[in-house]
Amino acid sequence: MNLMPPLDFEAPKADRDIDPAAPPCRNCDVVREIAFCADLSADEIKRLASVRCHAQLPAHFTIFREGDRAEHVYSVSHGAVKLYKLLSDGRRQIIGFLFSGDMFGLALDDGYAYTAETLVATQLCRFTHRKLDAMQGQMPRLERRMFTMTVKDLMSAQEQMLLLGRKTAREKVATFLLKLSRRAQVQGLPASPVALPMSRADIADYLGLTIETVSRTFTQLKKDGIIGLPASGHVVLTDEAGLKELAEGASAA
Amino acid sequence: MNLMPPLDFEAPKADRDIDPAAPPCRNCDVVREIAFCADLSADEIKRLASVRCHAQLPAHFTIFREGDRAEHVYSVSHGAVKLYKLLSDGRRQIIGFLFSGDMFGLALDDGYAYTAETLVATQLCRFTHRKLDAMQGQMPRLERRMFTMTVKDLMSAQEQMLLLGRKTAREKVATFLLKLSRRAQVQGLPASPVALPMSRADIADYLGLTIETVSRTFTQLKKDGIIGLPASGHVVLTDEAGLKELAEGASAA
DNA sequence: ACATTCAAATGATAACGATCAAGACCGGAA
DNA sequence: TTCCGGTCTTGATCGTTATCATTTGAATGT
Numbered sequence: 001m002n003l004m005p006p007l008d009f010e011a012p013k014a015d016r017d018i019d020p021a022a023p024p025c026r027n028c029d030v031v032r033e034i035a036f037c038a039d040l041s042a043d044e045i046k047r048l049a050s051v052r053c054h055a056q057l058p059a060h061f062t063i064f065r066e067g068d069r070a071e072h073v074y075s076v077s078h079g080a081v082k083l084y085k086l087l088s089d090g091r092r093q094i095i096g097f098l099f100s101g102d103m104f105g106l107a108l109d110d111g112y113a114y115t116a117e118t119l120v121a122t123q124l125c126r127f128t129h130r131k132l133d134a135m136q137g138q139m140p141r142l143e144r145r146m147f148t149m150t151v152k153d154l155m156s157a158q159e160q161m162l163l164l165g166r167k168t169a170r171e172k173v174a175t176f177l178l179k180l181s182r183r184a185q186v187q188g189l190p191a192s193p194v195a196l197p198m199s200r201a202d203i204a205d206y207l208g209l210t211i212e213t214v215s216r217t218f219t220q221l222k223k224d225g226i227i228g229l230p231a232s233g234h235v236v237l238t239d240e241a242g243l244k245e246l247a248e249g250a251s252a253a
Numbered sequence: 254m255n256l257m258p259p260l261d262f263e264a265p266k267a268d269r270d271i272d273p274a275a276p277p278c279r280n281c282d283v284v285r286e287i288a289f290c291a292d293l294s295a296d297e298i299k300r301l302a303s304v305r306c307h308a309q310l311p312a313h314f315t316i317f318r319e320g321d322r323a324e325h326v327y328s329v330s331h332g333a334v335k336l337y338k339l340l341s342d343g344r345r346q347i348i349g350f351l352f353s354g355d356m357f358g359l360a361l362d363d364g365y366a367y368t369a370e371t372l373v374a375t376q377l378c379r380f381t382h383r384k385l386d387a388m389q390g391q392m393p394r395l396e397r398r399m400f401t402m403t404v405k406d407l408m409s410a411q412e413q414m415l416l417l418g419r420k421t422a423r424e425k426v427a428t429f430l431l432k433l434s435r436r437a438q439v440q441g442l443p444a445s446p447v448a449l450p451m452s453r454a455d456i457a458d459y460l461g462l463t464i465e466t467v468s469r470t471f472t473q474l475k476k477d478g479i480i481g482l483p484a485s486g487h488v489v490l491t492d493e494a495g496l497k498e499l500a501e502g503a504s505a506a
Numbered sequence: 507a508c509a510t511t512c513a514a515a516t517g518a519t520a521a522c523g524a525t526c527a528a529g530a531c532c533g534g535a536a
Numbered sequence: 537t538t539c540c541g542g543t544c545t546t547g548a549t550c551g552t553t554a555t556c557a558t559t560t561g562a563a564t565g566t
Binding site: 085136 | 342359361
């Protein structure tokens with residue numbers, strides 16, 4: 001797969017889809033409020049838009065690979081993306097699931113430290129590092145926003161270290177479901193029937209477990225009346241308080 | 254311990270130790286080159302120094318606790334610090350060991366997300382978030398440097414997620430030793446007899462293992478001729494290539 | 507030198523999650 | 537509809553690491 005990408009950023013088609021006369025970033029609707037382009041002055045948005053490149057990508061599309069020259073930063077407009085790192089023998093660790101408004105692609109040594117792949121059909125905004133750097137100092141609010149988002153990412157990564165290093169399978173899954181639920185709420189979606197746009201394998205590689213353990217844990221939580229599994233790809237948080245207790249490591253329950 | 258802190262930032266003594274006539278940050282010697290105060294103009298350093306507070310802390314001193322109001326950012330001048338998060342039942346995950354030049358204490362919601370504790374006697378520089386924020390926009394290079402350091406921290410955290418989620422005990426220990434060795438080199442110390450200023454318990458809580466497993470793994474690696482354990486708190490990297498192979502997950506070996 | 511204390515190493519056993527192996531389910535194509 | 541490919545679930549067993557228990561060792565103080 002991905003040998004013949006049906007669409008990519010190079011295709012001018014993507015740019016043509018954006019009405020140049022429209023207020024820049026109008027396309028982004030809600031996302032404007034939470035993405036890194038939020039909180040900017042009209043002038044800043046205009047300037048930012050001039051170096052932006054929008055694209056619609058299909059599901060399971062590799063945006064870039066670990067080690068690729070890091071030329072762009074991305075912002076998710078709509079859809080979902082996963083970031084992962086690999087060991088030489090194929091073991092995989094997913095380091096993040098991204099949704100509308102999330103940013104990715106920052107790198108220091110000219111090479112991405114992870115692979116980025118869409119989970120579902122996804123719209124992205126792309127910015128060139130070089131051009132952003134060139135505007136350095138001219139868009140203080142943007143820089144500050146990117147900084148803040150990076151600090152948030154770091155804190156989230158630290159939470160995940162606690163999960164990976166010290167939580168049980170049950171606690172890991174509970175934490176994961178709550179995180180997804182909260183994230184859905186941020187996007188104005190209901191907290192409870194949570195959509196899981198990723199496969200069991202993805203969940204396993206995010207939580208440091210195997211597919212089988214993830215599956216068994218879902219089944220157990222369902223048996224215990226903590227969650228419901230109405231349809232593939234959807235979870236009902238029947239007992240959110242119970243989930244929270246589990247997630248925080250309240251031994252019993 | 255820490256019930257009667259023998260020294261702290263509030264004590265004016267710490268400030269008196271700094272010669273106000275000396276070029277600011279002269280005390281920091283080498284650290285100046287790698288800390289976040291590096292790469293600043295003379296004017297910026299002067300301004301930064303005006304809101305700085307230096308302190309010498311003893312070993313095993315709690316600098317702040319998870320949940321405390323986040324009022325300061327810190328930079329390690331000399332010594333070593335560990336950052337950790339706790340679960341309600343006491344399970345602990347160390348999310349980082351910090352050395353000269355490292356920064357910590359960034360927070361978003363007014364509360365530190367982790368506890369910070371010295372490993373050994375340590376000198377710190379402290380800055381008030383409020384004052385730094387007040388200077389926002391006036392010290393672009395400082396902001397950029399802090400951003401860069403945060404991105405680096407994030408990438409390091411992502412590496413650690415791969416370790417915690419997907420590496421074996423042996424691979425974890427190998428990775429840890431290599432990381433310490435590289436870090437020592439950055440500080441101009443030799444790569445090979447690496448100092449371990451932290452306890453086995455700290456290492457275990459950093460790698461998501463138990464004390465016993467860490468101990469056994471050290472013993473094994475020694476038996477296999479990959480490392481040497483000349484004295485408590487020191488490790489010789491006998492076979493660095495072997496360690497690297499292990500760390501990257503080269504199944505065999 | 508010896509007692510005391512705490513950290514580290516080692517040993518024995520258990521458990522959680524991994525691995526191996528079927529079988530169930532679901533969606534898409536003919 | 538039926539077949540086919542995949543993912544997900546469930547079952548049986550194994551193994552790595554955790555847990556429990558003890559010994560060794562190193563540092564500190566008397």
